[in-house]
Amino acid sequence: MVNSIKQQFPIFQKNPDLVYLDSASTTQKPEVVIDSIINHYANSNANVHRGLYNLAYSADRAWQEAHETVAKYINAKSYKEIVFTRNSTESLNLLANSLALKEGDIILTTKLEHHSNLLPWLAIQEKRGVKVEFIDLLDSGEMDYDSFMDMVKKEGRNIKLLTLSHMSNVLGILNPVEKYIKVAKQIGVLTIVDAAQSIAHTSIDVQKLGCDFLVFSSHKVYGPSGVGVLYGREVLLNDLPPFLKGGEMVKNVKLSSVEWNELPWKFEAGTPAIEAGVAMAAALNWLDQEIKSVGGWEQYSRNEEALTKKALDMLSKVEGIEIVGGGDKHGVISLNIKGTHPHDIASILSDSSVCVRAGYHCAQPLHEALGLPGSVRLSLGIYNDEGDIKKFIQAVEKVAKLFR
């Protein structure tokens, strides 16, 4: 039986036995998002910011409306604060390249970051002589607030940037970033929230979070791949130099001087993935409706926590299962089976049409900190139900038995 949400997804309609538990990698796409892409090319295709004909004008309008939809979704003050990039990774690289960080400046982050919120900073550490420091983790994998406060006391005003994952893609823990941002603001530290994982699991309100920048990818929130978002406070984006240069992002080009375009277009060089940006907005509008229909984000979280807990309870009964980290898990569980390699587990689960990810999940330093050679990860999306969890457990039991 395919549940009513799955019925909105062509991939589940066509593959009713598919047990997709890899939404932290990428989510499946509802029909309304796929239709939006088709509709763009069939009815509205023209380049943006260029044409004077009606079709181009309507493409322009759709592009700006997509920015407005995102702004509303994350409660930004204006579409000018919403830059469309390729994905979270590009948004973070943009910041690493454009923020005025110099030798001696300290960037604070954690050991649980996805490589996308680690490697751009390590790169400028090497190039510009800034220093990347890591907030410790507790045994559960939760961020150690005391370690953060010790660093604040020790390094004080040398800290220029705090960049934190809102939700660990391995542990499923929602990090209390507001608490850290509050302290950072008091000492004038810029703050970035990597919402790549949290965007599909909780409501995001940039004003409530109080962050300066926030990034996420469309494909992790039921939208198409190839488009992502950088939110930045307008006053900061105004002062930030563009990362990529070329078409669309300039007003006036002379060989001797250049005038950048207005926000947010200043940061959107070249022809963007127009259909993807428009379809991302369709995805957010769709999700907003779906969340409302289950009773809001709080209720959605409760349902997700109940399903996660059910999976954890069932897993605890399988001999040899080791769960990675502790804390409250929001739809993401990483695990190992004693004496079994994660890649073998994922391969065998695939025999039962169960899709999970195996390996480091782009968070190798976290696995090293926890002393693990990788893990298998189950991650839930809005479409998953108890039936999926049961099939997953049956398949896991099969693996555990095989290797016992």
Add this chain to the structure above:
Amino acid sequence: MSNLYSKELIEHYKNPKRFSKMENPDLTGVAVNSLCGDELTLYVKNDNGTVVDVSFQGSGCAICLGTMSMFIDSFIDKNIRDLFKLSENEVLERISMDSDSPRKRCATLTLEAIQKLK
């Protein structure tokens, strides 16, 4: 895929044959799959070109370690040159793996360790 995880392969993975470090080997071959971090080190002692002792160490999945364990006994008494002749087809057939399997590299890491012997 189900055939792949035969009782035989899993037994080899759990109790790999000749799984130890060799003191003073004549030849050593190290192969690493950078995609997943699996690695194999093959040690060989030879007498006038004939393999007289062989062992291996490594870490990785059942296919990676199990494949090497399934073949390693057959290396004894072989001419080193014949060792290099072990083909991809022979390996895949022995472990019932299709040639387009996403796990092919795990199986052929055994071959790579042989090729890297020096």
